[in-house]
Amino acid sequence: MSHFFTYSILTATVVTALGLAAPFLLAALGETVGQRSGVINLGVDGIMLLSAFATYFTALKTGNLFFAILVGMGVGAVMGVVTAFISVTLKAEQGISGIGIYLFGLGFSDLLFIKLVGTPLPINTLNPINIPLLDRIPAIGGMFFKQTILVYVAFLLVPVVTFLLNRTTFGMKIRAAGENPAAADSVGVNVARIRWQAVLIGCTLAGLAGAALLLFDGIFQENLTQSEGFIAVALVYFGAWRPVGVMGGSVLYGLAIAVVLEWKSLGIIPLSASDLAATAPAVITVLALLTVARRFRQPAALGKPYERGG
């Protein structure tokens, strides 16, 4: 255990934790926006899978990671159109349609991978970017300021989404659509349009999350996400529909995974307990959900299709 508490190992653990947290954070921030407007999207995982494959395939063929990320986000946006059409325009039961989108993403991404790629080949990953001066801060500089661009983007989006939701007219309309769509409608807010926009933002961020996940390891495989999209949905509840809370949950989850990996690597967790330890992040998240989520109230119209005069 003493090996773990050395500066180099702790730094490596935190760097890994933040890298692992970024996809959760991006997906959960997007889901937060969508849920604040009243739309719950259980298809996040499927969208992440499709976007991750699109990012992987583009990077494999072009070698251009920036372009690959844009393609991944584009796929997320396209899936956002599908999601919004089903959930908002057609007013389908959101849980069921989300599961449909998830299954489609799971199966179709695997099908494309088998047919278009076959043998998994590694692609380049994003290089860390050192933030001048900040990366030299004793103790924490190496942990927090030597990350990839997508990690910085994920954490910078926390204040951006907070500002969007709490300090802008658009954010106020999103919240109104999620809390009391009839009242919002009565003062001239186009609830359907607002929900469409919120879902599009959410799914685009889910696409970015898929790209971030893919570029963390530089490899695609069947069911790459391993249900990370569902964890992201759970983290929205954990974070009480607030970006800062969502960030806290994402970091906690990323840290739990990174610590387990590190402890396995250092032999702190014996081989016999290895499989049990792998469940630790999920157990921690569930416990955290149980203790935190009940204190907060979800958006009143969450999951309820809005029908004028209904």
Added chain:
Amino acid sequence: MQMNRMRKAALVLAAVGMALGTAAYASGASATTRESSAPQGLSTLKVALVAPSATNDLAFTQSMYSALETLKGTEKLQISVSANEYVVSQAADIIETYAHEGYNLIIAHGSQYGSIIEQLAPKFPKVSFAWGTAGATFGMKNVFAYEANSNEGGYVQGYMAALLSKSKVLGICGPIATGDAKLYVDGFVDGAKAAAAANNYKVTAHTVYTGSFSDNSLMASCAKTFVGNGADVLTGSSQSVVGAIGVAKSDHKLWFGTQWNQSSLAPHNVVSSQVYNWVPILKQMFTAIRGGTLGDATYVIGLGNGGEKINFNKGYTLSASVKTEAAKLIAEITDGSITVPQ
């Protein structure tokens, strides 16, 4: 009324999504090919290969597939392949189907298939089954087992890794601690320790088993963790090492491969690969089957019988002294003057 129609349409759309996803999943998950490459006749053997990954995985499955392809003409084989059968229950269905279709030999290429063979073999006494890597035939007359003494090549490569490492920290990614994967990992660690003892320095060998033969992503995360901990030489076993090799490539670390030649994945980072050659033991199985013996024998490949070979990557300039040490070890293991512990 219009709203109800729209809701129905939405439900239909969701159902179509699910159906499409499920269908795509089912069709994309595995690939079965049948080929007839030898004239039908009494001497033709119908052989089916069921494997957990693609036939060009640069690892475990490719080693067996290539061996069968090599022998196809000379041994008069009619080969069917079912690849990417990483879901064991689906593999069971396929193995049973092959057995019903009267294949002479069904090769279940993966230690995860052991329980399936144990259950199915008694139902088809005229069909020969082979499974590996493991040593157990379950005492059945129609089950062959095959093993790879991967610890031998692992020992040689671990020895080289310790010599080449500057940080003297090595990272070893294993899938599940069983079969040839565990043997390789143990051999690699033993080799590294032997080099450290011979040269009077300390080597740290970090080992992680991911718990999966197919999780490339987790294997890559393990490799990243090792690199973060100072490892400058990495290795790993199973078909899930591709992501870890990518980490070695992007972080400019050295990689030692096993099961197949992995140089093409990182031409400047792969030092060498232990390559499996199943041809000698497959020939023995075919001869036995043609002679009326359907199983109850275990075959082993190793450096000594030509079933394993250390392939040095020409794209990596290995120092002459390390290569000489490796050649010496290979010769000593081959002639039996060194026995690598199992």
